[in-house]
Amino acid sequence: MNTQYIAGMQTTEISHPQPVSVSDTKVWLEMCSWTVRAGFPSPAADHTRKRLDLNELLIRNKEATFIFRVKGDSMNGIGIYEGDELLVDRSIEAKHGNIVLAVLNDEYTVKRLHRRGGVVKLIAENPLFPPIVVKDGEELVIWGVVTRNLHKLY
DSSP: OOEEEETTEEEEOOOOSOOEEOOSSOOEEEEESSOOOSSSOOSOOOOOEEEEEHHHHHOSOGGGEEEEEOOSSTTGGGTOOTTOEEEEETTSOOOTTOEEEEEETTEEEEEEEEEETTEEEEEOSSTTSOOEEOOTTOOEEEEEEEEEEEOOOO
16 A cells, blocks of 8 residues: 655555556557648658657556546546546656646546645646645545546547
8 A cells, every 4th residue: 555645645545446557568650750740731751660669659667557548528628538548657756737647535536736835736627627625634646647648539
């Protein structure tokens, strides 16, 4: 069991729900050596390619990285939608402004961490959801920091 201290409050890690671990199998894709413009197309490009392992590109610490599927729309304002898969790294120390997977009173949620002047808030990125101010006596665990959002486009 892991104990963390957030804004002077002792928190204890809980063990549910279970995340999906990242596989050891390399996932190789061809990567083009040029960048793709999101504005006007480039008239010419070098077609040199190299092989890229998605694990190396997406994951900083394999042993501490897990995938969670999003439910709800409180983070739509920054492009995190219901059904997206989030890569969450438990080895990164959460800082003010990070998007985190938090456990507040045994409830999992994804929010932006606000930590200033002894006040801790979990901020939604959707104006329909008010900030959650963590009060004394409430149990808050920052389970991990969200490092990537895997958003399906089709």
